[in-house]
Amino acid sequence: xxxxxxxxxxxxxVQAGQPTHGVELSGEEKEIxxxxxxxxxxxxxxxxxEGYHVxxxxxxxxxxxxxxxxxxPPAGHPVSAGFTPEVEDLKSGxxxxxxxxxxxxxxxSAAMQVMSAVGDSVTPTGR
Numbered sequence: 001x002x003x004x005x006x007x008x009x010x011x012x013x014v015q016a017g018q019p020t021h022g023v024e025l026s027g028e029e030k031e032i033x034x035x036x037x038x039x040x041x042x043x044x045x046x047x048x049x050e051g052y053h054v055x056x057x058x059x060x061x062x063x064x065x066x067x068x069x070x071x072x073p074p075a076g077h078p079v080s081a082g083f084t085p086e087v088e089d090l091k092s093g094x095x096x097x098x099x100x101x102x103x104x105x106x107x108x109s110a111a112m113q114v115m116s117a118v119g120d121s122v123t124p125t126g127r
Contacts, residue, residue, distance in 0.1 A: 033090055036085075037058060037069060041055065041056050043099065044106050047104065048110060052071055052074065053071070054069070055072075066084055067083055068080055069082075071109070075114045076113030076114050076116055076117035077113055078113075080106075081102050081105065083102070
C-alpha cells in the first residue's frame, strides 16, 4: 500500500502523511543543466574514435534533476553515468574537474567494453 500513497517517500526521507516537497528548477537552471550535460557528451566524444555513440537524458522527477550520459560502443555493452547535481551548483555551473572525470571515465569504460568483447583475436594495427 505504501506505493499507492501520494505522500510516500524513501524511508527516513519523508514522514508518513506529509507531502514531499520537490525542487522546482527555473527555466534558466534547466537550460544550464542541458548545456553542462551537452558539454560532458561532447567531451566524452572527443576521447573516442568513430563508431561510439554518446547520448544523454535529462529528467526531473519532482524532487531533484537527474542527468544520465551513456556511451554505446561498437562492441560490448553500453555504459552510463548518472548524477543528480545540486541546484546551487547549477547557478555557477558544474565543477569542470568533475565533468572531465565523468567524460574520461565513460570513455575508458566504453573502450574496456570493446576490448573485453573483442579479446585478443584482433591484432593492433599501430600504437
